Amino acid sequence: MDSDSSRCNKEDFVALLEGFEAEDVLTPISMTQLINIEDSYEEIIEIISNSSHHCYPVYNDGIDDILGILYIRDLLINKSEPFDLHSLLHYPIFISENKNLLEILKEFKQKETSFAIVVDEHGAIRGTVTSEDILDSFCESSASDASLQDLVKMKGNDYLINARFPLDEFNKKFDQELIGEDCDSFGGFVIEQFTYVPELGEVLTIDDMVITVSQTEGAKLQELTVSFNTK
Numbered sequence: 548m549d550s551d552s553s554r555c556n557k558e559d560f561v562a563l564l565e566g567f568e569a570e571d572v573l574t575p576i577s578m579t580q581l582i583n584i585e586d587s588y589e590e591i592i593e594i595i596s597n598s599s600h601h602c603y604p605v606y607n608d609g610i611d612d613i614l615g616i617l618y619i620r621d622l623l624i625n626k627s628e629p630f631d632l633h634s635l636l637h638y639p640i641f642i643s644e645n646k647n648l649l650e651i652l653k654e655f656k657q658k659e660t661s662f663a664i665v666v667d668e669h670g671a672i673r674g675t676v677t678s679e680d681i682l683d684s685f686c687e688s689s690a691s692d693a694s695l696q697d698l699v700k701m702k703g704n705d706y707l708i709n710a711r712f713p714l715d716e717f718n719k720k721f722d723q724e725l726i727g728e729d730c731d732s733f734g735g736f737v738i739e740q741f742t743y744v745p746e747l748g749e750v751l752t753i754d755d756m757v758i759t760v761s762q763t764e765g766a767k768l769q770e771l772t773v774s775f776n777t778k
Contacts, residue, residue: 560743564649573674678729686710686734687767704775710734710768
């Protein structure tokens with residue numbers, strides 16, 4: 548792709564980020580896995596073993612009383628006897644539900660985090676937002692029953708993959724080691740590599756793997772074709 552096209556697309560992506568707000572991508576607090584400050588180490592381990600998140604809000608007397616954020620890495624590395632959850636908490640970032648996505652990403656970078664608590668104009672907690680939420684919001688399922696269309700084997704070594712397909716599952720399936728900085732989905736990884744939302748037909752080559760944008764809808768990726776060049 549030429550540099551002018553790349554620059555234009557990056558500008559369009561910035562405009563898209565400015566056009567959406569936290570309330571457009573947040574996970575409602577009712578759907579957020581929380582941890583009580585009184586939970587034991589064993590109880591917390593059970594909670595995180597049944598979910599795939601890397602951090603959790605910790606509350607005291609209710610969802611509007613968030614004390615801090617617990618990162619799994621801190622829990623596993625710094626377990627003390629007796630267990631002291633307070634000492635592991637990070638001060639939470641609170642952002643307005645009306646803050647645009649570009650400003651949120653800038654704040655994440657500045658404060659070296661990827662997680663924030665979203666509040667309304669009265670200070671009540673509405674939910675959470677992560678950098679993964681933002682990036683993956685530009686990936687969209689192309690089927691009403693996404694589980695049936697996540698990955699389709701085509702001719703030869705070609706595969707049609709839903710943009711929402713989990714990146715870790717892709718790595719397991721194809722014995723790859725792709726790493727997403729701020730994403731969980733395969734489509735989010737592709738967006739990170741381009742640094743903007745690629746258009747239909749754009750191609751990304753990684754070693755013997757060729758990824759082609761095969762279906763989009765507006766500013767969202769829907770499907771990608773992955774071809775493996777075997778010798």
